[in-house]
Amino acid sequence: MYVIVGLGNPGSRYNKTRHNVGFDVVDLLGRNHGIKINKIKYKAVVGEGVIGDEKVLLVKPQTFMNLSGESVFRICEYHKLPMDRLIVIYDDVDTDLGKIRVRKKGSAGTHNGMRNIIYMLGKDEFPRVRIGIGKSDRIPLKDYVLQRFDAEETVYITDSIKKSAEAVECIMKEGTDRAMNLFNG
Numbered sequence: 001m002y003v004i005v006g007l008g009n010p011g012s013r014y015n016k017t018r019h020n021v022g023f024d025v026v027d028l029l030g031r032n033h034g035i036k037i038n039k040i041k042y043k044a045v046v047g048e049g050v051i052g053d054e055k056v057l058l059v060k061p062q063t064f065m066n067l068s069g070e071s072v073f074r075i076c077e078y079h080k081l082p083m084d085r086l087i088v089i090y091d092d093v094d095t096d097l098g099k100i101r102v103r104k105k106g107s108a109g110t111h112n113g114m115r116n117i118i119y120m121l122g123k124d125e126f127p128r129v130r131i132g133i134g135k136s137d138r139i140p141l142k143d144y145v146l147q148r149f150d151a152e153e154t155v156y157i158t159d160s161i162k163k164s165a166e167a168v169e170c171i172m173k174e175g176t177d178r179a180m181n182l183f184n185g
Contacts, residue, residue, distance in 0.1 A: 069120030
């Protein structure tokens with residue numbers, strides 16, 4: 001089984017904001033594979049289903065971003081999940097708008113949600129897909145990540161969300177190394 005976690009903040013106020021692109025990827029995976037993400041479990045909204053030949057749990061933590069590890073830790077403990085079966089998708093201000101980066105492991109960088117997941121798990125050896133949202137020199141970071149994309153940016157981010165979903169599927173079918181080769185550009 002794979003656990004696929006998209007990071008974001010709960011509530012309609014945060015829909016389609018920069019910080020919620022992880023939720024958007026999980027929603028797309030759900031739509032593409034007929035998985036309803038509508039059960040409340042593990043401090044998250046989850047959906048169980050199948051992608052390819054693999055059973056999956058699609059997860060959108062409802063703890064707010066900075067406490068995402070609470071939800072992820074509960075799921076991993078309950079399912080005794082090997083770390084290579086956890087995939088986390090999240091926004092990255094340190095990557096240019098629209099670019100995606102697939103990694104096998106690593107630090108949280110500037111992302112507090114990832115920092116909390118790594119802290120709670122005590123490990124950073126799990127695949128992740130980072131979606132570049134760029135950054136602004138004019139707007140404080142905490143305000144910037146909670147903004148919605150403008151029309152021009154939406155074109156880039158819509159494509160990135162689609163490619164990120166494909167990268168997740170590639171990780172599952174062909175491994176993280178292959179996904180890194182195909183999607184890190």
